[in-house]
Amino acid sequence: MPLRVLPIVEGHGEDGAIRPLLQRIWYEHLGGEGIDVLKPFRKPHGKLLQEDGLKQAVDAAKIRLDSLPPNDFHKLVLILIDSEGKCPAKLAPQLLHWAKEVRSDADFVCVMPHPMFEV
Numbered sequence: 001m002p003l004r005v006l007p008i009v010e011g012h013g014e015d016g017a018i019r020p021l022l023q024r025i026w027y028e029h030l031g032g033e034g035i036d037v038l039k040p041f042r043k044p045h046g047k048l049l050q051e052d053g054l055k056q057a058v059d060a061a062k063i064r065l066d067s068l069p070p071n072d073f074h075k076l077v078l079i080l081i082d083s084e085g086k087c088p089a090k091l092a093p094q095l096l097h098w099a100k101e102v103r104s105d106a107d108f109v110c111v112m113p114h115p116m117f118e119v
């Protein structure tokens with residue numbers, strides 16, 4: 001099944017790099033049949049680490065995904081935030097918990113590169 005992804009990112013580096021990265025992973029490594037990576041929803045790092053800020057971003061991302069014409073794509077919200085020295089094993093589950101609290105009707109993945117994604 002084709003995949004439609006709406007990434008939530010924190011900066012310009014992720015904004016420009018995420019589409020080709022996901023396409024390469026999807027086609028070359030996973031053998032996917034189709035992927036549509038939407039323009040990322042960008043919000044400052046500090047806001048995404050706060051419950052209210054993350055929930056607002058997740059809700060806006062899901063609304064945007066749902067506003068597109070219906071088709072056979074599986075929809076996914078990707079939360080991509082640099083760990084900035086924090087422990088991803090502790091922080092990522094918390095972010096997923098907040099995301100699911102506000103939008104239990106969505107599929108989420110949280111990726112926290114350690115060190116930063118752009119490095």
